[in-house]
Amino acid sequence: MGNAVNAVTISVPDPAAMQELGRTLATVLRPGDLVLLSGELGAGKTTLTRGLGEGLGVRGAVTSPTFVIARVHPSLVGGPALVHVDAYRLSGGLDEMEDLDLDVSLPESVVVVEWGEGKVEELSETRLEVRIDRALGGEAGHDDHLLSLSEDLDPEIPDDRKVTLHGLGARWADVDLGALAVARA
Numbered sequence: 001m002g003n004a005v006n007a008v009t010i011s012v013p014d015p016a017a018m019q020e021l022g023r024t025l026a027t028v029l030r031p032g033d034l035v036l037l038s039g040e041l042g043a044g045k046t047t048l049t050r051g052l053g054e055g056l057g058v059r060g061a062v063t064s065p066t067f068v069i070a071r072v073h074p075s076l077v078g079g080p081a082l083v084h085v086d087a088y089r090l091s092g093g094l095d096e097m098e099d100l101d102l103d104v105s106l107p108e109s110v111v112v113v114e115w116g117e118g119k120v121e122e123l124s125e126t127r128l129e130v131r132i133d134r135a136l137g138g139e140a141g142h143d144d145h146l147l148s149l150s151e152d153l154d155p156e157i158p159d160d161r162k163v164t165l166h167g168l169g170a171r172w173a174d175v176d177l178g179a180l181a182v183a184r185a
């Protein structure tokens with residue numbers, strides 16, 4: 001434990017499974033957690049967040065925040081609100097994020113950020129990074145490891161995703177991320 005890298009990669013065959021992974025992930029999230037989602041356009045970041053919102057029991061369906069940078073989903077069950085941020089058009093990083101003047105306390109919420117790499121890491125050095133990669137196909141963004149993994153996959157399943165969860169900092173040191181993969185099976 002301690003400073004050990006806490007990471008797991010989970011195979012997600014379809015959108016329903018991605019949503020289910022989000023519901024399962026919600027069970028380990030606490031107020032103040034920052035979840036950073038990365039992956040190309042259409043990777044499944046919003047789909048995962050939709051499941052997170054269901055699992056957390058928040059109000060409103062999670063959708064792509066097309067016209068807003070952030071949307072607040074209050075809890076319906078006395079838990080943390082979900083703050084869903086699309087940082088795609090957030091050029092100014094942390095300062096701009098704080099300027100959004102969200103009517104919510106970030107330390108009391110679960111903050112999920114799409115496209116936040118290089119922009120919002122300062123919000124918390126302790127965070128859960130979630131990377132979603134297409135397991136098949138010729139899209140950019142694959143590393144050699146994932147390409148070699150994809151050779152073993154059923155070619156009948158073209159939309160398989162690899163979700164890598166990577167917990168950084170003391171908050172995540174003792175969280176059994178591997179159990180998330182088991183819970184899905």
Ligand SMILES: Nc1ncnc2c1ncn2[C@@H]1O[C@H](COP(=O)(O)OP(=O)(O)OP(=O)(O)O)[C@@H](O)[C@H]1O
Nearest residue numbers: 012013014015018041042043044045046047159161
């Ligand atoms: N295994 C899978 N997991 C998740 N989504 C999948 C999978 N297979 C197919 N899909 C489809 O991929 C799309 C993912 O869209 P989504 O909006 O979640 O991606 P995104 O990463 O948020 O994109 P953007 O970068 O535009 O915000 C959906 O249309 C979904 O149905």
Ligand SMILES: [Mg+2]
Nearest residue numbers: 045046064114
């Ligand atoms: Mg999205």
